[in-house]
Amino acid sequence: MDKSEKIAFILSGMLLVLFFGGIMYAAVFEDIDVPTCITNMEPFESDTLFQTGPDSYELQLLARMWAFQPSEVRLPVGSTVDLYVTSQDIIHGFKIEGKNVNLMAVPGAINYMRVTFDEPGEYFFACHEFCGAAHHTMAGRIIIESEMTEGP
Amino acid sequence: MVLLFVGVYGGLMQTMFRAGIIQSDPFVGGDYYKGLTFHGVLNAIVFTTFFAVALGNALIPYSLRKHLNSKIAWTSAIMMLVGSVMAAAVILLGEATVLYTFYPPLKAHPLFYVGLTLLVVGSWLASYNWVPMYLQWRKENVGKKTPLAVVGMMTTFIIWFIATIAVAAEILFMLLPWSMGLVDEVNVMLARTLFWFFGHPLVYFWLLPAYVMYYSFLPKIAGGKLYSDMAGRLVFMMFIVFSIPVGTHHQYMDPAIGAEWKLLHGIFTFGVALPSLITAFTLAASLEYAGKMRGGKGLFGWMRKLPYFEKEKWFFAYLILGLFIFIFGGIGGIINASYQMNTAVHNTAWVPGHFHLTVAGPVLLAFLGGSLYLIGQFMHKEIRCKGWALISPYVYTVGLFIMSYGLKIGGLKGMPRRTNTGASYANPDSILYQQDWIFYIDLSVIGGVLMFIGIVMYLVSFFGTVFSKSTSTEEGAVITFPISEPYHDEPATWLRNFKPYIIIAIILIVLSYTPVILDVLEATYGGSLPYSPNSPVPLR
Numbered sequence: 291m292d293k294s295e296k297i298a299f300i301l302s303g304m305l306l307v308l309f310f311g312g313i314m315y316a317a318v319f320e321d322i323d324v325p326t327c328i329t330n331m332e333p334f335e336s337d338t339l340f341q342t343g344p345d346s347y348e349l350q351l352l353a354r355m356w357a358f359q360p361s362e363v364r365l366p367v368g369s370t371v372d373l374y375v376t377s378q379d380i381i382h383g384f385k386i387e388g389k390n391v392n393l394m395a396v397p398g399a400i401n402y403m404r405v406t407f408d409e410p411g412e413y414f415f416a417c418h419e420f421c422g423a424a425h426h427t428m429a430g431r432i433i434i435e436s437e438m439t440e441g442p
Numbered sequence: 443m444v445l446l447f448v449g450v451y452g453g454l455m456q457t458m459f460r461a462g463i464i465q466s467d468p469f470v471g472g473d474y475y476k477g478l479t480f481h482g483v484l485n486a487i488v489f490t491t492f493f494a495v496a497l498g499n500a501l502i503p504y505s506l507r508k509h510l511n512s513k514i515a516w517t518s519a520i521m522m523l524v525g526s527v528m529a530a531a532v533i534l535l536g537e538a539t540v541l542y543t544f545y546p547p548l549k550a551h552p553l554f555y556v557g558l559t560l561l562v563v564g565s566w567l568a569s570y571n572w573v574p575m576y577l578q579w580r581k582e583n584v585g586k587k588t589p590l591a592v593v594g595m596m597t598t599f600i601i602w603f604i605a606t607i608a609v610a611a612e613i614l615f616m617l618l619p620w621s622m623g624l625v626d627e628v629n630v631m632l633a634r635t636l637f638w639f640f641g642h643p644l645v646y647f648w649l650l651p652a653y654v655m656y657y658s659f660l661p662k663i664a665g666g667k668l669y670s671d672m673a674g675r676l677v678f679m680m681f682i683v684f685s686i687p688v689g690t691h692h693q694y695m696d697p698a699i700g701a702e703w704k705l706l707h708g709i710f711t712f713g714v715a716l717p718s719l720i721t722a723f724t725l726a727a728s729l730e731y732a733g734k735m736r737g738g739k740g741l742f743g744w745m746r747k748l749p750y751f752e753k754e755k756w757f758f759a760y761l762i763l764g765l766f767i768f769i770f771g772g773i774g775g776i777i778n779a780s781y782q783m784n785t786a787v788h789n790t791a792w793v794p795g796h797f798h799l800t801v802a803g804p805v806l807l808a809f810l811g812g813s814l815y816l817i818g819q820f821m822h823k824e825i826r827c828k829g830w831a832l833i834s835p836y837v838y839t840v841g842l843f844i845m846s847y848g849l850k851i852g853g854l855k856g857m858p859r860r861t862n863t864g865a866s867y868a869n870p871d872s873i874l875y876q877q878d879w880i881f882y883i884d885l886s887v888i889g890g891v892l893m894f895i896g897i898v899m900y901l902v903s904f905f906g907t908v909f910s911k912s913t914s915t916e917e918g919a920v921i922t923f924p925i926s927e928p929y930h931d932e933p934a935t936w937l938r939n940f941k942p943y944i945i946i947a948i949i950l951i952v953l954s955y956t957p958v959i960l961d962v963l964e965a966t967y968g969g970s971l972p973y974s975p976n977s978p979v980p981l982r
Contacts, residue, residue, distance in 0.1 A: 292670075418790065
């Protein structure tokens with residue numbers, strides 16, 4: 291192994307360590323993580339949205355061929371949502387545009403992510419795993435309102 | 443014999459491959475998802491497996507100066523052919539619109555699973571031809587280094603063998619009985635996890651034959667030497683170690699797998715990025731040496747001296763363009779593997795944007811160039827329409843960059859993959875119309891058309907060669923491959939035996955997959971009945 295080869299080897303290794311440092315920084319200090327394994331949640335067969343605190347909600351979202359239930363959610367700005375996602379039939383995918391939420395909806399398992407909406411606006415989501423003939427029509431949105439004008 | 447085998451393989455793969463490209467156009471209407479399944483299965487699984495087997499059948503006997511057992515080769519070829527035709531037919535009949543990942547509970551016709559099994563078992567059989575050959579050569583040549591090309595091909599098939607065990611288990615014990623109605627339900631997460639145990643090493647099964655050609659052919663064709671023989675050996679051994687315990691990085695967004703195990707697979711993925719970075723250095727150094735031999739001067743002068751547009755060295759274009767594309771493909775791969783960064787790209791159009799820069803870039807170009815070369819050698823024919831063959835990869839590469847750019851940026855804007863956008867998100871009359879995706883969708887169409895033109899140009903040369911009159915008068919004209927000599931040649935005794943690396947790989951696989959499987963079994967409940975893609979009501 292000649293000198294330049296050794297340097298290339300070491301630099302490559304350092305580059306990867308640097309990238310890994312970035313990942314750990316995001317995970318530890320910015321609290322951006324990937325979904326993990328949860329076992330403390332009862333399986334659910336219908337969608338539910340309820341308030342759990344002054345600014346916090348729990349949303350149980352059900353994906354099925356070919357719609358999300360619910361397909362439209364209205365919440366006030368500043369809401370933190372405990373989001374549980376599962377599928378009633380086959381595999382679907384769920385990604386909220388502009389947010390760090392991207393979850394596979396798999397039958398027989400529950401996926402979980404916590405998300406906070408600090409900006410008002412419309413957050414679009416489309417099913418991103420092939421789920422049959424009408425897959426391309428399976429979409430929904432979360433509307434974050436700057437002021438709640440009415441009750442849910 | 444070999445001649446016929448390669449000929450059959452070549453003709454078959456080209457027609458199928460071309461059909462795959464035509465069918466993949468999302469704007470012809472019709473059944474987009476059927477076309478997508480066809481495109482994915484034929485291009486990514488059938489074409490690549492056929493080529494890897496053909497390259498092994500050609501290079502291993504050539505490098506070891508042994509004879510191929512033609513019975514085994516034929517049996518394996520027929521099994522693979524029957525299996526592929528079976529799977530393709532079922533897809534065309536619309537009985538297997540499950541995409542190439544065939545995730546349950548979408549169910550395909552049992553013959554689809556049987557066809558894939560035959561293809562895989564056929565490819566195993568081919569390697570049973572090479573293992574005794576390799577072992578015998580080692581016995582006869584104690585103390586000598588195994589030729590690098592053989593090390594590379596053996597590595598490819600060691601990885602393939604270990605990885606396909608998981609998918610064989612998925613198909614034979616879960617999907618096939620379930621599809622035939624012998625079993626009612628299937629654990630979807632477990633099937634998914636087994637699929638990705640296979641699904642990631644699969645990409646190295648695609649990539650490594652291309653690496654074999656880069657290491658053994660490219661420096662020689664460029665007019666130089668391989669900069670470091672030891673680096674090549676080290677790279678292949680690292681692939682054996684790190685290729686498999688990484689599959690969960692395709693499942694970062696999945697439920698029922700602990701985040702800490704996903705991170706572990708992410709770390710190993712960085713481990714498998716290292717051999718590619720070393721390869722980038724070694725090949726660049728080899729090309730610099732070649733450029734300087736050809737009279738290039740200065741820091742960058744050698745780059746201008748390489749034979750980019752020499753008709754006689756058309757093969758060089760396929761290899762160098764593939765390498766250039768892989769710079770971008772590799773970076774994209776590291777982005778995907780970067781744990782939580784995957785949130786931004788998972789299952790968006792970014793992903794096909796990425797893997798067209800890897801499997802449809804360096805792998806495809808190297809395989810096309812390799813096919814043309816093999817055909818020329820084994821059919822004893824002079825390559826026809828060399829100009830077409832030379833320009834084809836350039837046209838293809840330009841198209842590929844345009845298409846992948848469109849897909850990747852569209853993906854960052856939220857455009858999903860595997861979606862018939864023409865029917866909803868890209869249709870101005872639909873309530874789901876997404877104005878800001880249109881530009882990127884258009885770019886991907888322009889790129890796709892250019893890629894298609896590139897492939898047609900290649901086919902002109904390919905079939906021109908196949909159907910031309912043989913230039914060789916004698917039956918046994920000499921077959922040659924441009925095998926490079928090393929510039930630095932170190933003994934590297936610690937890299938000569940596969941055994942320790944296979945053992946390390948198995949240890950890492952057990953360590954990284956045991957907790958994942960346990961998580962999946964613990965956190966999932968109930969099984970899934972089979973579904974057809976056309977109805978939300980289960981099939982039984």
